[in-house]
Amino acid sequence: ENQICVIEGAGSPVELNIKQDDIVNMGLAEMVDAPVILVADIDRGGVFASIYGTISLMEPEERARVKGVIINKFRGNVDILKPGLEKIEELTGVPILGVMPYFELDIEDEDGVTEKFNKIKSKTADITVSVIKLKHISNFTDIDALLANKDVNVNYVTSFHELGNEDLIIIPGSKNTIDDLKDIKEKGIAQEIIKISRKGTPIIGICGGFQILGGKVLDPYGIEGDIKELPGLGLLDIETTMEKEKVTTQYTGLLKGETGLLKGLGDIQVKGYEIHQGVTEGKEKSITLDNRLVATVKDNIFGTYLHGIFDNREFTDFILNNIREKKGLEKKNSTMTFDEYRLQELDKLEKIFRENVDMEAIYKILEEN
Structure with a gap:
């Protein structure tokens, strides 16, 4: 449906130890016969050595695919860089x-290289959200729609000492639910979340975080490691079993706000996507699709498999306005959807890209290939 497809690589294109299995960089470029532009991060230092070393380590046929280099994240006067x-x-x-x-x-950033985990905490924001920074955190971009609200401060928490003064706790997605559950128990974070939940503080779990909120997580096939069973936080009456087949699906459906944290929301259309190994079953008030559990709510606890849940403006406004109301603050409603906000930020990127990159050269590369 498109004239141009841009394929983003992952990591270095010359990982010599795993190069034979490369399906994300030069290997994929070869499969689809695509020209390559190498992007180098100068912010990490040693950019010239990195560019030279990367190109030198490529096979001759790979080197022939590289049509140009873009240097990213430069701080300072570009004239000083010109001799290099x-x-x-x-x-x-x-x-x-x-x-x-x-x-x-x-x-959105990559979870491995993002700087959002290190943002300086604001002391003036009306609403404070604590996101548990799991060891194997995934899909952390689920939080981006909250960050778009100027009166919301998001802290990524790695110690139980950092918990206790927030208005909302989020347990995000995980690449290894059982290991992350074990880790937050050993750090005392799990026990602190349970204690805070008894005060009525809203707790939201997404995907792996949803599984962690339940009574137990079972892994009979050893999908995630050697631990076959581990008790969860017990905040929702659900159990998750890791299955051999992964669920990957887009979701659009009705979220029914009838009880607990969602009481008063009414029926709203939400969309998102699912990608998880576990199958969850339970007795709580739930939302299902094709007999599959999608979300569960009990009192101040809400769990869902839907990544992108906060991208749904009506849902996010409802959650934040409930917090504002409890704190005696004026309710607010978003003036734009998160998709509109994202496009606004991408427009900024486009403008800066066009001002600093030779677009004519890029178009020529496209025409020649």
């Missing part, structure tokens, strides 16, 4: 297509 740019072009024979400046932009 000329030298690296001479050494590699590959043109530098542009130098992108470092700037603030609110779009």
Whole structure:
């Protein structure tokens, strides 16, 4: 349906120890016969050595695919960089297509390289959200829609000492639910969440976080490791079993706000996506699709398999306004959807990209290939 497809690589394209199984960088470029633009992060240091070393370690046929280099996250005067740019072009024979400046932009990051975990905590925000920074945290972009609210402060928590003064706790997705559950128990975070939940503080679990809220997590096939069974937080009357087949599906359906944390929400349409190994069953008030549990609510506890749940403006406004009302603050409703906010930020990126990258050269690469 599109004239151009941009394929984003992952990590280095010359991971020599796993190169034979490469399906995300040069291996994929070869499969689809695509030209390659190498993007180098100058913020981490050693950018010229990185560019030169990467291109040098490629096979001749791989090197031939590299049509240009973009340097990303540069802080300072680009004129000072120019002698280095000329030298690296001479050494590699590959043109530098542009130098992108470092700037603030609110779009989704990779969980492995994001700086959002290290944001300075605001002391003036009306609402404080504690997100448990699990060891194997995944899909943390589920939180981005909350960050778009100027009166909301999000703290990523790694110690139970950091808990206790928030208005909402979120347990996010996990790449390994059982190991993360074990870890937060050993750190005392699990016990602290249980204690805080008794005060009526809203607790929301998403995907792996949803599984952690239940009575137990079972792994009979050893999908996640050697632990076959581990008690959860026991805040929801549900159990999760890790199955061999992973659920991956888009979801659009009705969320019924009849009880607990969702009481007063009414019936609203929500959309999101699911990607999880576990199958969850339980006795709580639940939402199902094709006889599969999608979400569960009990008192101040809400769990869901839906990634992107906070992208649904009506749902997020309801949760935040309940908190504002309890704190004696004025209710607010979002002036734009999160999709509209995301496009606004992407428009900023487009403008800066066009100002700093040789687009004519990129279009020429596309035409020639």
